[in-house]
Amino acid sequence: MYDNVVDSSRDMTLLEVLDRVLNKGVILVGDLVISVADIDLVYVGVKLMLSSVETMEQLKDGKTPAEVEKLAGKTPEI
Amino acid sequence: MDKLIYAILLNKSKTDNLQQTLSGIEGIDKTALNAISFRKISAVCGSFNKSAFAANKAVAIAFAGVIDELAKHFTLLPMRFGSFMKTNDDIAKMLELNHDGFLQNLEKVDTKLEFGLKVFGDSTKIQEHLRAANPAEEITLDENEASKFKAYVNKKLQAHRLEERTLAFVDTIVAEITKCLKQLEATSKIRKMTSESILVDGVFLVKKNQQQQLVDAIGDLQKQYPEIKFVLTGPWPPYSFVEIKLK
Numbered sequence: 001m002y003d004n005v006v007d008s009s010r011d012m013t014l015l016e017v018l019d020r021v022l023n024k025g026v027i028l029v030g031d032l033v034i035s036v037a038d039i040d041l042v043y044v045g046v047k048l049m050l051s052s053v054e055t056m057e058q059l060k061d062g063k064t065p066a067e068v069e070k071l072a073g074k075t076p077e078i
Numbered sequence: 079m080d081k082l083i084y085a086i087l088l089n090k091s092k093t094d095n096l097q098q099t100l101s102g103i104e105g106i107d108k109t110a111l112n113a114i115s116f117r118k119i120s121a122v123c124g125s126f127n128k129s130a131f132a133a134n135k136a137v138a139i140a141f142a143g144v145i146d147e148l149a150k151h152f153t154l155l156p157m158r159f160g161s162f163m164k165t166n167d168d169i170a171k172m173l174e175l176n177h178d179g180f181l182q183n184l185e186k187v188d189t190k191l192e193f194g195l196k197v198f199g200d201s202t203k204i205q206e207h208l209r210a211a212n213p214a215e216e217i218t219l220d221e222n223e224a225s226k227f228k229a230y231v232n233k234k235l236q237a238h239r240l241e242e243r244t245l246a247f248v249d250t251i252v253a254e255i256t257k258c259l260k261q262l263e264a265t266s267k268i269r270k271m272t273s274e275s276i277l278v279d280g281v282f283l284v285k286k287n288q289q290q291q292l293v294d295a296i297g298d299l300q301k302q303y304p305e306i307k308f309v310l311t312g313p314w315p316p317y318s319f320v321e322i323k324l325k
Contacts, residue, residue, distance in 0.1 A: 016194055016311050018135065021142045024317035025156040026086060028163065028172075028324060 080128040087154040116173035149315040193312035197278035258295035
């Protein structure tokens with residue numbers, strides 16, 4: 001069960017990253033690669049969602065997102 | 079070779095220091111990074127053959143990784159994935175033409191971090207919760223009145239009221255979030271009900287030294303509303319707060 005939660009969390013972070021690099025930022029007119037293969041930006045449903053509070057608690061203890069990532073062996077949610 | 083641009087950054091130090099910092103950061107495919115500067119702003123780019131550029135998920139993530147690394151050292155505006163220009167001169171011209179706009183945007187995001195917040199809710203559960211919280215509003219018909227027509231109208235009316243209550247619930251959540259952000263003097267962009275399960279989708283720009291207060295505030299909201307899920311992501315480079323139309 002917990003593994004599913006972690007995987008979903010990783011998916012969520014991945015989607016957030018892709019959403020930003022593909023849809024946001026400074027746009028150059030006319031010379032942009034707009035077709036990106038193998039990317040499907042669909043958010044997983046709430047039933048697959050994960051606990052972010054645990055990660056927040058670790059950050060409260062003064063750990064940086066990178067340290068949290070290292071400790072958890074996963075991509076941090078925050 | 080074409081030039082893939084990663085970011086536009088605010089160059090607070092001497093150009094020598096900039097190049098030195100960049101030499102410690104690799105671009106995607108381990109390529110070197112170069113800076114093209116105009117006054118106080120610089121474009122960070124790498125050389126690529128555009129026709130051979132693999133626009134796939136792995137490369138997009140690597141691109142984000144380079145921007146993330148750059149953001150550790152500089153105030154920057156991320157470029158959208160796959161932004162190419164032909165020559166260094168083209169980039170220099172673009173920087174010159176858009177200098178004021180870039181500078182304005184860079185000053186706006188200087189010493190700040192972007193966070194994303196998504197509030198997920200199972201709409202069925204929320205409606206069950208709201209229905210249980212307002213039992214008096216349930217309309218019941220006695221058997222004599224229960225014609226098919228009345229039953230239909232009744233069902234529609236209840237669904238409408240439930241939808242109104244769900245929207246009011248989301249408004250309450252947004253008001254709570256906005257209250258927290260006001261205390262942090264954060265800039266925000268918030269959208270409501272972007273899908274059936276995403277009740278709130280927001281991005282915030284907060285001062286670096288207020289990161290912990292934001293995390294604490296969202297943690298408190300999560301405790302206050304255990305029936306929904308608050309997912310805070312970040313810190314991100316300021317992707318969502320770039321507001322410039324290039325000339």
